[in-house]
Every structure is written in C-alpha cells, then in structure tokens.
Amino acid sequence: MTSMIKAFALGASLGCCTVAAQAEPVRWTTYRIPETGTSVDIPASVFSEIAGRPDGYGQRFQTADGRANLTVQSAANDQGDSPARFLAKKNPPPNIQYKRVTSRFFAVSSYKGDYVWYNRCNFTGGYVHCVLINYPRAWERDWDGLVTRISLSLNRG
Template sequence: MTSMIRALALLTLAASSSAAAQAEPVRWTTYRIPETGTSVDIPASIFSDTAGRPDGYGQRFQTSDGRANLTVQSAPSDGESPARFLARKNPPPNIQYKRVTSRFFAVSSYKGDYVWYNRCNFAGGYVHCVLINYPRAWERDWDGIVTRISLSLNRG
C-alpha cells in the first residue's frame, strides 16, 4: 500500500512538473505611440488582441478571452499637475493604492470582481497613461506583470 501511495505521489509530481515545463513564458514587446514618443513594455502573449483606440493617441488591447484589458494612451495635459488631473477625473473613494508625485500618479482598487490599475506620467505637454483591468482572482499572479508595465511607461 505504501508503494502505491509513493507511486501516485511521483505521478502527481511528474504531471505537475510537466505542466509547469510546458507553460510558455510571457513574451514581452515594446509598444510605442509615434505621435507622442510614449513607450511601454506590454506582454504581447497575454494582451494578444487589439480592442479599439482611446481618446487622444494610443491603443487598447485585451486578452483573447476578453477578461482583461490594457489601454496605452497619451493626451494633451493642459499643464495640469498629476494631483489636479486625478481629482478632475473624480476617482472612486475606495482607492486601495494611491501614489501622487509632481511627475506621475498611480492608483489601484477593486470594482466588483476586477482589479483596476492606472498610472499616468506627465511630460512634454502630454499625459502618458496605462490603464489595466483584470479579474481579482488573477491579482497575485499578475503583480509582476502590472509592475513591469507600470515601471516601463516612458515618454521617449
């Protein structure tokens, strides 16, 4: 009986290792907005479909199942500070994470079963933003993905 339990444990371990080995790593690419010089690393293997254009310049992307989306956007800033711009957008009061500096803001919270994250950098007369929405159940697995996208946002 003990040898049967060991055999089952080894089969389970082999199956899980095989599944992990077959999982493809995330494939990243740099998306650029030519009109404003904005660039950002995006996980092209995750956000594989385009989903329209935002206001200003940029592109919306989504996962193949449509459950998550990413918007990369640039628009004229009208000289507003990040704090004033964010206040004008009237964000919901239940923000879980908020960081505002003289050059950018980053905010995140929950909306139902989804996480939303927005970061906007202010440079060169434009607001350069990434907006990400994804299922709350994915939050732990997506922390590194959201961090890389956020920190790579750049005005070229």
C-alpha cells in the first residue's frame, strides 16, 4: 500500500502532448479491477502505455512519452481507517493546494517541482480505491477536464 501514496513524493517523470495539441478527440474507456469491482473512466488515447502494477490490485498507465502517469489501484483497508485517518498516516506534504476529505473519500492535489500530482481515494467494501495522476504543470489548464472526469468516475462497482 506504500506506492498508493507515493504520488505525494512522486510528481516525477510523467505523459504525452497536451490534450489541446492532440489531432484527434480523446477516446475514453472504462478500466475495471476485477478483484475489487473498482472502475474508472480513463482517457485511453492519452494514457496509451501500460506502465506496471501498483501494490494491491490495479494498473499503472502512462503517456507515450512517459511524462504523465495514471495509477488505478485498490488495496485492502485492513485497519478500517477513515479517509481522514488514512491520509494523516501517509504524512502528506504541508503544501497541499487542494484538499477535500469526507467520510467516504479524500482528494488532494499540489505541485512538486514542474509537476502536478492529484490523488483521490474512495473507501468502500473494506478497500481503498484510488486514482493517482501526475503530469507536467504546464499542462494543468488543458488537463483540468481530464482529471475531473477521471476523479468523478472513480467507483466501487
């Protein structure tokens, strides 16, 4: 489960061209984690490369040039932590730009160098279901819509 929040320390190498610069429309698909029922809409035309597996269940994707990445992950919440407690245990950096914590999820985002990192984790069915996204800060405005759709589509199916 340690890599689940490595995005706090990450923000490093990330994805492809900006959405505005792409010649074709973004093609979306639903990625599902069979073991946990987690599902999320991902822009498959943007995150077109498989980039390994995270801890627990799920998949890591990256852009063709490797400058952005997206991790979809589920891991057991063995200690039954609430979103607030889980987040606090990960010792997030103090410079978080966006933070929303409810009884069912948390969403946090900030900058690390020239990159934006965004994490959302939903808590259901004894699991923590997360999306972790890292991308160049210069793409932030163009990627706001992508990140929002990905985040809001995260679901325990």
